[in-house]
Amino acid sequence: MNNIPIIKLENINFGYDSRFILNNLNLEIFYGEKxxxxxxxxxxxxxxxxxxxxFLKPFSGKIIILGKERKEEKDFLEVRQKIGLLFQDSDAQLFCPTVKEDIAFGPLNLKKSRTEVKEIIKKIANTFNIQHLLNRPIYQLSAGEKKIIALATVFAMDPICYLLDEPSDGLDETTKKRLKDLLNTWVKTCLIVSHDKEFLRDVVKKIYVLKDGQIFPYQDFFQEG
Ligand SMILES: Nc1ncnc2c1ncn2[C@@H]1O[C@H](COP(=O)(O)OP(=O)(O)OP(=O)(O)O)[C@@H](O)[C@H]1O
Ligand SMILES: [Mg+2]
Structure with a gap:
């Protein structure tokens, strides 16, 4: 499995209007890469x-995920079950009335039994220290609490690869440390989008930069102070 990329993008082009955002972009993520x-x-x-x-379709280029080319909406249903996306905006992630239901949603969608889902909720609540939030309505949560719950919903699905958009944004030091520990123990493969250099230094082995629509290695990242 190690020599086949989980994710491979070939010559992806995309823009919202006339302006190109992704410009012949290539990317490979292999199993075990952070x-x-x-x-x-x-x-x-x-x-x-x-x-x-x-959620967006490229103008051109190839998306190969878990060994299959993905084009249509139906191709991405499997992708979203196996590749966990943390949205930058937690409100885009959380849509159930309560925290518990949001955490249960992914595992139920993966056809886990009621008993398994209960176990997952218990484990995730312990892991993220959110037992006190389980019955709360989402709209009552603080921004940081929403981020933690959004992360919890992704981890509850136990995805093969984690795509995390600003996971440390708004988290206090203790929670950030807990997340770092989780990323270093539980998570095998991930792509983490972040402006938080210190956070990235502690959890990933490789850094890329997105610039002018393409991806480049950030050669000196681990040498810089
Ligand atoms: N629906 C949209 N319609 C038009 N332009 C958009 C749309 N969504 C995003 N953009 C623009 O596309 C560009 C890329 O946006 P994107 O959200 O991917 O940036 P980002 O690298 O994630 O930025 P940040 O670090 O601020 O999160 C921005 O200039 C943004 O204004
Ligand atoms: Mg962004």
Whole structure:
């Protein structure tokens, strides 16, 4: 499995209007790789994650995920079950009335039994220290709490690869440390979009930069202070 990329993008072109955001972009993510993705505001990082998960369709280029080319909406249903996306905006992630239902949604969708789902909720609640939030309505949560719950919904699905858009944004130091520990133990393969250099340094092995619609390695990232 190690020598076949989980994700492969070939010559992806995309723009919202006449302006190109992704320009013949290529990317490969192999099983076991932990990659950070940086780049200026508006460079297209979130757009790239939406292309990978089928929420946006490229003008041209090939998307190969888990060994299959993905084109139509139906191709991406499997992708979204196996590749976990954390949205940059937690409100886009959370749509159930309560925290517990949001955490249960993914596993139920994966056809887990009621008993299995209960176990998953228990485990995830312990892992993220969110037992006290389980019965709360989403609209009552603080921004940081929403981020934690959004992360919890992704981890509840136990995806093969995690695509995380600004996962540390708005988290306090203790919660950030808990997330780093989780990324270092539980998660095998991930692409983490972040402006938080210190966070990335502690959790990924490789950094890419998105610039002028293409992806480049950030050679000196781990040497820089
Ligand atoms: N629906 C849309 N219609 C038109 N332009 C859009 C749309 N969504 C995003 N854009 C533009 O596309 C560009 C890329 O946006 P994107 O959200 O991918 O950037 P980003 O790299 O994730 O930025 P940030 O670091 O601020 O999160 C931006 O200039 C943005 O204004
Ligand atoms: Mg973004």
């Amino acid at each position: 990659i950070g993705l940086m780049g200026p505001n508006g460079s297209g990082k979130t757009t790239l994650l939406y292309i990978l998960t089928g």
